[in-house]
Amino acid sequence: MPRNTAPQTLSREIRISGHGLHGNRPCSVRLVPVTVPSGLLFVHTPTGTEIPARADLAGDLVLATTLLKDGIRLQTIEHLLSALAGLEVEHLRIEVDAEELPILDGSAAPWVEAILQAGLQSLEGRRRFMKITQPVEIRDGDRWIRALPFDGLRLRYVIDFPIPSLGRQSRELSLTPEKYRRELGSARTFCLAQEVDQLRARGLALGGSLENAVVFGADGPLNDSLRYEDEAVRHKMLDLVGDLALLGAPLLGLIEAHAAGHALHVALAQAILANPGCWEWTEEAEPANVRFFFQPLVSQPA
Ligand SMILES: [Zn+2]
Numbered sequence: 001m002p003r004n005t006a007p008q009t010l011s012r013e014i015r016i017s018g019h020g021l022h023g024n025r026p027c028s029v030r031l032v033p034v035t036v037p038s039g040l041l042f043v044h045t046p047t048g049t050e051i052p053a054r055a056d057l058a059g060d061l062v063l064a065t066t067l068l069k070d071g072i073r074l075q076t077i078e079h080l081l082s083a084l085a086g087l088e089v090e091h092l093r094i095e096v097d098a099e100e101l102p103i104l105d106g107s108a109a110p111w112v113e114a115i116l117q118a119g120l121q122s123l124e125g126r127r128r129f130m131k132i133t134q135p136v137e138i139r140d141g142d143r144w145i146r147a148l149p150f151d152g153l154r155l156r157y158v159i160d161f162p163i164p165s166l167g168r169q170s171r172e173l174s175l176t177p178e179k180y181r182r183e184l185g186s187a188r189t190f191c192l193a194q195e196v197d198q199l200r201a202r203g204l205a206l207g208g209s210l211e212n213a214v215v216f217g218a219d220g221p222l223n224d225s226l227r228y229e230d231e232a233v234r235h236k237m238l239d240l241v242g243d244l245a246l247l248g249a250p251l252l253g254l255i256e257a258h259a260a261g262h263a264l265h266v267a268l269a270q271a272i273l274a275n276p277g278c279w280e281w282t283e284e285a286e287p288a289n290v291r292f293f294f295q296p297l298v299s300q301p302a
Helices: 078-086 109-118 177-184 193-201 231-247 262-274
Strands: 008-010 014-019 026-033 040-044 049-052 066-069 072-075 092-096 120-122 129-132 136-140 143-148 153-160 168-174 190-192 214-217 251-258 279-282
Touching (some): 040 072, 049 066, 049 072, 153 231, 168 177, 168 231, 177 231, 190 231
Parallel strands (some): 129 251, 153 251
Antiparallel strands (some): 014 026, 026 092, 066 072
């Protein structure tokens, strides 16, 4: 079965509740299928404010990706966006009753499982891809990220932390929904133990715990176990997939990132959108030799 090139939404509604990582307040999210391709649209339900998932509305990028519009903030959107982009669900209404999305287990896995349980629904038309034709690069000292022409979407990520338990990790993969689910989606967010007090003093990570984050101490993770030996770099790639969803369309290119984070991810998305000479629209997903065969899980009765 060739890769589905139709725009996709969900087959049915999903509701998920939890609490925010940074504000530690309860929040719930309702994912509502749409009937025509219209992108990913957040709705802050207490005010009715509609905020499209677009890079030009992103800001406040310290340790999370935030959308800002009309005085409303929606924080920590990146793990849900990552699950949606990773599974190629590009058209959906996302209703949120608070200013931060639930952190759940710190990865995208709970979103991924809920999406696959609900099932995907094809919409009329064809997916349009943004195909990188000229390099786009953003640098911030030793940190950088760039997009290069490539047939498909390939991610190459390097992190290098000055503590031995984390150190240097690198990973590279060509993204497909199945690889996303298997290799990236379950990787949890992380921080250094030495940063925790500082974060809390700044009002960040108030809802953080070993239940929703990996905390690296000098001798290793404080958690009982890791889900992958290189879980940290995989989580960075998960974040990158979510931040690139702010382009508003799937990307074809090689994305290389070195010691990057949300600010550089979003800056790259903004630079791509601001430089239409560096990319072109195409409906050709990928060459035949890397086509992907993916059968969504059949929805099980509860
Ligand atoms: Zn993250």
